[in-house]
Structure formats: C-alpha cells, structure tokens
Amino acid sequence: MDILVQNHPTTMSSREIAELCNKRHDHVCRDIDVLNQNYEQMGLPRVGEGYYTHSNTGNQQHRQFLLSKEQTVDLITGYRADIRIRINRRWQELEVQLNTPVIPQTLSQALRLAADQADLIDQQNERLALAEPKAAALDVIDSAMGSLNARDTAKSLGIQPQKFNEWCIAHNWMYRDSKDKLQMDSRRMKQGFMEQRPVTYRVKINHNGATFYETRATTQPLFTPKGLTHLAKTFAIVHEVA
Numbered sequence: 001m002d003i004l005v006q007n008h009p010t011t012m013s014s015r016e017i018a019e020l021c022n023k024r025h026d027h028v029c030r031d032i033d034v035l036n037q038n039y040e041q042m043g044l045p046r047v048g049e050g051y052y053t054h055s056n057t058g059n060q061q062h063r064q065f066l067l068s069k070e071q072t073v074d075l076i077t078g079y080r081a082d083i084r085i086r087i088n089r090r091w092q093e094l095e096v097q098l099n100t101p102v103i104p105q106t107l108s109q110a111l112r113l114a115a116d117q118a119d120l121i122d123q124q125n126e127r128l129a130l131a132e133p134k135a136a137a138l139d140v141i142d143s144a145m146g147s148l149n150a151r152d153t154a155k156s157l158g159i160q161p162q163k164f165n166e167w168c169i170a171h172n173w174m175y176r177d178s179k180d181k182l183q184m185d186s187r188r189m190k191q192g193f194m195e196q197r198p199v200t201y202r203v204k205i206n207h208n209g210a211t212f213y214e215t216r217a218t219t220q221p222l223f224t225p226k227g228l229t230h231l232a233k234t235f236a237i238v239h240e241v242a
Contacts, residue, residue, distance in 0.1 A: 010094050011066040012087075015052070020086045021076065025064075028075075032065045035075055042234055047071050069095075147195055147222035150174070150182060156228065157235055174221055184221035193227030196220060 014032060018025040036046045051061040067075065069091050076087050148156065154164035165182060168174040173194070174182050188194040196219040203214045223231065 011048075011068060012072050012090065012094065014065040014067065016090070017067070017072065017075070017087065020090060029063060029065065031075060032067070035071070147224045148228065149220060149222055153223045153228060153231070157232060159235065179218075181218060182221055183219065188227065191227075193224060193230055195222050195224055197222060 014028050015025055017023075018028040021028070032047050039046050047065045047067050049063060049065050052064050053059060053061060072087060072091065150165060150168070151161045154161040157164065159167075165174065168182075169176070172185050173188055174184055177183050184194045184196050189196070198217060199220045200215050200217050203216055205212055205214050
C-alpha cells in the first residue's frame with residue numbers, strides 16, 4: 001500500500017506560546033484578541049478559539065487559541081528576538097512531525113488520510129486566493145515616497161477621491177470639522193498610519209467696497225507609507241470600495 005503523509009492541520013496553542021515566550025497566558029490571549037481585530041479589518045480568518053480544563057479547577061473551562069504558523073509569526077513579530085527564535089525552532093519540530101510518513105494499517109485509515117490530504121489542498125488554495133490580492137496591494141506602494149495627501153492616496157489605490165473620502169469618514173480615518181474641512185482622526189496618528197502638516201491659504205474678503213486677501217492657517221491630513229500599506233491590503237482583500 002502507498003505511503004501517505006499525515007495532513008492534519010498543525011497548530012500551536014496559545015498556552016505553548018506563552019510558555020515559550022515566558023509570558024502569562026492571559027497576556028498572550030490579550031495580544032491574540034488585538035490580532036483578531038486587525039484580521040477582521042483586513043478580511044482575514046480569525047485565530048480559532050477553544051477551551052481546555054485544568055486539574056486544579058475541575059471541569060471549569062479556560063479559553064485558549066490554536067494558531068497556524070502564519071498566525072503565530074504575525075503574533076510574535078513584535079516580541080524579542082530570542083522569543084522569535086524559540087518559536088521558529090518549535091515550528092520546525094512541528095513541521096518535521098507533520099511531514100513524517102504514516103503507513104495506514106486499515107482501509108478506513110487510508111481513506112481518512114486521503115480525505116485529510118484533499119482538505120489540506122483546499123486550505124492551501126484558499127491561502128493562495130488570499131495571498132494574491134495582498135501581493136497586488138503591495139505593488140501599489142512600490143512607487144510611493146513619503147506621506148501622501150488624500151487625493152494622491154486615492155489615486156495610488158485606484159479609487160475615486162470622493163469615494164475614498166467617504167470611506168475614510170465612515171471608517172474613522174478622517175472627519176469634517178466645523179468648516180467642512182477634512183481632518184485626521186488622532187487614533188490613526190497613534191497607529192502610525194497618518195500625520196498632518198500645517199498649510200496656509202488665502203481668502204478673498206470684501207469690506208467697505210475694498211477687496212483684500214487674508215492668509216489663514218489650517219492642517220492637512222496625510223497618509224504615511226505604513227498607512228498606505230494598510231489601506232492597500234484592506235482594499236485589495238475586502239473590496240469595500242469599487
């Protein structure tokens with residue numbers, strides 16, 4: 001009988017990540033919650049959540065997460081270098097176990113392994129479908145130098161400026177002030193997605209039959225390269241704006 005490879009999806013639990021990273025498990029779960037929020041914004045699959053029991057707490061259920069390799073890397077990217085190394089080495093061990101040939105002993109085992117292999121192929125095709133728009137999105141920012149204003153950002157993304165402005169207002173990137181001028185949402189500046197610069201403009205004033213111009217100051221919202229990258233991925237994957 002042919003030798004088949006075990007194709008059960010390999011995951012790493014949040015508890016094992018906490019142990020490898022010398023972090024409290026509830027802190028790791030908190031970081032995964034934040035990661036899932038970003039996944040939702042980008043239209044990506046969330047990290048799966050489950051439960052486990054502990055002998056010290058009887059039948060009480062405690063939350064945990066099961067992460068794919070890609071999700072694990074996304075999670076620990078901001079951790080220390082030594083933590084990343086430990087995680088990478090552990091994934092190497094898991095992948096060796098995954099690729100170890102398994103010889104089915106019965107017909108039912110062979111059928112089960114064949115079905116698992118078909119499931120894995122479907123999952124890989126889904127990942128490729130997600131990767132293609134992400135790659136296309138990165139092409140958008142190749143020529144971007146420095147921060148861009150809203151109009152230039154919309155042009156880079158291939159979106160009509162008016163639709164882009166409407167989307168930014170609806171998704172808390174910008175808002176209109178009392179003078180109906182677009183302003184940056186401060187939360188996006190904290191994320192490193194936006195910044196602002198002071199600009200001046202001239203206003204024509206008629207007073208007592210005389211005409212003169214007055215110079216006024218305001219701020220202009222700008223999208224940083226980091227913000228443009230985030231937006232490019234979002235629009236390429238979610239297609240929220242035509």
